Every structure is written in C-alpha cells, then in structure tokens.
Amino acid sequence: MGKTVRQAARATVQLVRAAVLALGSYLFVTVLLITLVATATVVGAGVLPETVRLVRQIAGAKRRQVALWTGREIPEAYLPLTGPPRERLRTAVRDPGTLTDLRWMAAYYAYGCLACLVLPLWPVGLAVDGVWCGLMGREAVVLPLISRVADLDARWSRSLLKPSPKARLAERVEELTETRAGAVAAHGAELRRIERDLHDGTQARLVSLSMRIGLAKRAYDRDPEAVRRLLDDAQDQAEEALTELRHVVRGIHPPILTDRGLVGAVRALAASSGLDVTVLVDGLEGGTKSGTEGGLRAPAAVEAAVYFVVAEALTNAAKHSGSPRASVQLERVSTGIRAVVWDEGLGGADETGGSGLLGIRRRIAALDGIVTMTSPVGGPTMIAVELPCVW
Known part of the structure; x- marks a missing residue:
C-alpha cells in the first residue's frame, strides 16, 4: 500500500501542475480572441506571431510535464519565427505546429477540468499525531484512480502534441x-x-x-x-x-585514408600532433577492443569528415589548450560512427574566434551529422561528432 500512496502522491503533484496549466490556458483564451480581432482588422496582424510564440511556450510546458511523468520526451517541430514581420506572419499561419498546439489547447480545456475534479478525491485518511495510520477501503480504490487519470492526461497530451508528418517534413526541409x-x-x-x-x-x-x-x-x-x-x-x-x-x-582527400584507413590515419595524426595522444578504437577496422580486426569501413566521405575533425581538434589542442595530453576515441555505433576528441587544457574554446570549430560544424552538418562541444573556462575541452552511415 505504501507504494500505491507514493505513486498517488506523485500523480497528485502531476495533476496539480496540469490543473494550473489548464487554468492558464483558460485565461489565454482572452489573448486568442484579441489576436483574432486584431488580425481580422489587418492593422494588428503583427500580434499573431507573438501569440503563436506564447502558444508554443504553453505547449512546451506541457511537453515538459509529460516528460517528467513518463520519462519520455515529446519532440517539437516548429518553423522559426524570424525575419521581417511579413515573413513571421506567414510562418505563424502556415506552420503545421501551430495547428497542432491549438488542437491540443482546445482539447485540454476538457480534460483539464477532469484533473480538477479528480484532485479532491485524494483521501485524507486517519492520522494520529501527524503520522499516517492507514486507509479505508474506499480510499484504496481512489488512489489508483488518481494515477490512472495522470496516465490518461499524459497519453492524451502525447497523442495531441506529437508533431504531425507534415510538421516533421517542414522541419526537415528547413x-x-x-x-x-x-x-x-x-x-x-x-x-x-x-x-x-x-x-x-x-x-x-x-x-x-x-x-x-x-x-x-x-x-x-x-x-x-x-x-x-x-x-x-x-x-x-x-x-x-x-x-x-x-x-x-x-x-x-588525405591519401593516408586510402592507404591505411581511418584508424591508421588517425593514429598517424596522433603521432605527429606533438601531444601525448591516446587513441581508443572500438568496432572499426584496425580496432581490437571488440575483436573486429579487419572489420568494416565507413564510406569515404564519412572517413574524410572524421579525419578532418580529429585533425582540426588536435591542432587546436596543440595551439591553444596548454595541455601536453589529449585522447581520441573512434567508435562504431548502431547509426554510424562516433568520434570524440578530449584534452585537459584551459578550455574556453570559442566558435567565433577562428578556431576552425565553425568549419567542423558545417562539414558535419553537410553529412547530416551531429556535433557536441563542451569547453568551460578552465577545461577540459571535448568535441564529439556522430555521423550516420550504412555498414
């Protein structure tokens, strides 16, 4: 029963948050009406993009609530509201995410009321000197109901707030x-x-x-x-x-990539960098950690991009980090290849400072890859890239 009580308490917190957000949505109806009237008069059409921005924030708050309850995030797919007023207005009207959020908000008026009705069902129970003594049979039935209502709220929100195929396509095109x-x-x-x-x-x-x-x-x-x-x-x-x-x-295209492959080329870079570089390899040709000696190779364009990233990162580390050591990790993952370059230096790397980091992002983005960089002042600096490829 203790587990049921704790779960019901957690669900109650979730429903309180849902009720507060629902109340905020009710109050937001006034803003929507003002926006509709202003847009109809054309003169106040510039209010619409800002209203859509507020709708996105409310929907984003609900996404975070659901993620907190279920442990799974709801992805967002919005077109950026940037540019001159005419462009922002066109984006606000044509963005499929706007219709998705408004549809959710309309439905939320209904089941937000449900959350408010269920909250009073939380059992008071019997307490002696402030200590919980037990639950009556009726309360034992009510507690699971509160959790189920919280689950229902999360499922409805996930179903209504997830991006439509059209929204995902628009985001992908952008x-x-x-x-x-x-x-x-x-x-x-x-x-x-x-x-x-x-x-x-x-x-x-x-x-x-x-x-x-x-x-x-x-x-x-x-x-x-x-x-x-x-x-x-x-x-x-x-x-x-x-x-x-x-x-x-x-x-x-470095000839060494053709002659030695990515692992051999990266090891040659490490040897000539002037730093004490440790190279760790897992699942790639020349790697031994997972027993894949002589394994599969990534496409030439992917190898060249990874080689460029490692070369640029080691060059930056040698010039700016002040550390005599660095490490490179090459890893085969289910979606492609991942490379991480790490140094123990001063940190504070700035993409706008001509360090080549912008070039890394552009090169990786061209292959639909992901770049992650952390470089707090005082170090360490870590640059990680992940590139998709078919093995």
Missing part, C-alpha cells in the same frame, strides 16, 4: 536548407583555400622554375657552370612544387 547553406559555405571556403595554396605556393614555384630554365637556356653556350647551378635550382623548385601539390591534394 534543416536541410540550413545544412545545404552551410555545406555551400564550407565548400566555397575550401575552394578559396585550395586556390590560395595553389596561387601562393605551387604557382609561385612553377613561375620561378620557368624563369630558371629560361636563364639556363640563355647561358647554355657561354657559361656551362652557371647553367648547372640554374638547373640545380630548377630541380629544387620542381621538388618543392611537387611538395606543395601533395599538400593541396592531402587537404582535399
């Missing part, structure tokens, strides 16, 4: 639009980097090589020693130009 813009920006930055490397490095050396060959041709008959020196310089310039080209190619 997300893909943003990631496509990021991918285009990252691609443009990469092209500019390649162009700069070719212009400042390889092209300059090739021009110098051409000039030395021209001078050698002119001095061929009258000064053989000068020709030899010029040809030696030309050979040096050609070798340096080849080195520059290899550097550019390595930035596009």
